[in-house]
Amino acid sequence: MADRNGWIFFAQVDRDPERGIFYEVRWNVPDGGTMHYIIDEVADCVYVVARHDDCATAERAVGEVARQLPSWTLEEMLHDFDVSIYPAGWERALLRLGAGAPVQENEEVVIRVRESVQHKEAAVRRAAVWAMVYTEWPVFRDVLASVAETDSDTEVARAAALAAEQFDLARRTEQ
Numbered sequence: 001m002a003d004r005n006g007w008i009f010f011a012q013v014d015r016d017p018e019r020g021i022f023y024e025v026r027w028n029v030p031d032g033g034t035m036h037y038i039i040d041e042v043a044d045c046v047y048v049v050a051r052h053d054d055c056a057t058a059e060r061a062v063g064e065v066a067r068q069l070p071s072w073t074l075e076e077m078l079h080d081f082d083v084s085i086y087p088a089g090w091e092r093a094l095l096r097l098g099a100g101a102p103v104q105e106n107e108e109v110v111i112r113v114r115e116s117v118q119h120k121e122a123a124v125r126r127a128a129v130w131a132m133v134y135t136e137w138p139v140f141r142d143v144l145a146s147v148a149e150t151d152s153d154t155e156v157a158r159a160a161a162l163a164a165e166q167f168d169l170a171r172r173t174e175q
Contacts, residue, residue: 001068006030017041031057035065042130043095055103062103072100074109081112090119091127098131105137114143122153129159133166141167 002009007027015023023039033052040047048069050061065071072080077100081093094116101109113135116128129147132140141164148161 001065002027002035005064007035010034015039015041029061031061033058033061035061040099043099043134044092045096045099047099059103072096074100074102074106077101078108078112087119087121087124090116091121091124094124094127094131095134098127098134101131101135101137105135105139109135110137110139113140117143117147117151122151122156125151125153125156126159129156129163133163136167136170138167138171141171 007029010026010028012026013021013024015021022041025037027035029035029050031052033050036049036051038047038049048062048065050058050065052058052061066073077093077097081090081097084090084093094113097109097112109131113128113131116131117125119125119128125147129144132144144160144164144167148157148164151157151160
């Protein structure tokens with residue numbers, strides 16, 4: 001598919017589970033962006049990320065990949081989340097929803113992630129933090145700060161605090 005689309009191989013990153021690094025292949029694409037194929041061991045899924053200075057161009061590229069390869073639609077991910085009632089399934093569906101969320105904020109995703117930070121199981125709340133990190137949506141910045149201050153599980157609170165710091169750092173570098 002990369003060859004058919006004129007993508008030029010740039011680099012491959014081997015997985016390093018001890019350092020939390022996933023396997024990734026990156027290509028430069030003719031329009032000036034990049035495509036990234038990632039095997040995400042946290043979300044337990046494989047996905048493609050398109051990067052480009054123009055968000056609309058990146059979204060079109062992802063749409064083209066989705067037409068050429070089997071992929072989950074947003075509606076399928078939302079449904080998978082909605083039917084996952086046990087913590088392990090909820091966690092997996094939430095991670096997939098975060099990793100596969102659209103570039104632009106989506107209210108249906110926001111509702112489910114916010115619901116998940118209230119779950120009784122720490123693993124689900126931790127997955128909600130990851131989902132917020134995957135989306136990179138500003139709407140989650142204050143949610144992360146709140147989770148960092150109030151969550152009863154120290155690991156969840158610490159992950160949320162680190163994520164909030166990363167959101168702030170990204171916002172400062174964009175300005």
